[in-house]
């Protein structure tokens with residue numbers, strides 16, 4: 001019996017309890033809008049443990065977004081050759097907006113994965129479910 005690693009489950013968006021079932025439907029950048037499954041198809045763990053549980057993921061997502069915007073700001077500064085004049089404001093605004101938009105499906109997915117895997121003491125990995 002081979003156990004699933006936590007890293008694999010995190011990257012692939014697998015259930016934190018069994019690391020087998022998918023948390024989301026669809027792919028992160030696919031044509032079908034990704035949704036969060038109600039419960040794990042493998043071990044039946046409910047993902048939204050209580051009503052409104054995913055509001056907490058919004059704070060995680062917010063923190064991720066802030067870090068990404070700061071990174072985009074530094075990248076723009078570097079790529080524009082260190083421009084900080086008034087006309088360069090629009091380069092910053094546009095590049096930060098584009099980065100935020102492109103990463104929003106990523107943030108949606110990984111904020112919930114982080115919440116379920118790291119910030120949910122009620123859900124623990126249970127190796128007995130980690131099998132076919």
Ligand SMILES: [Zn+2]
Pocket residue numbers: 015016017018019020021040041042043044045129
């Ligand atoms: Zn599961």
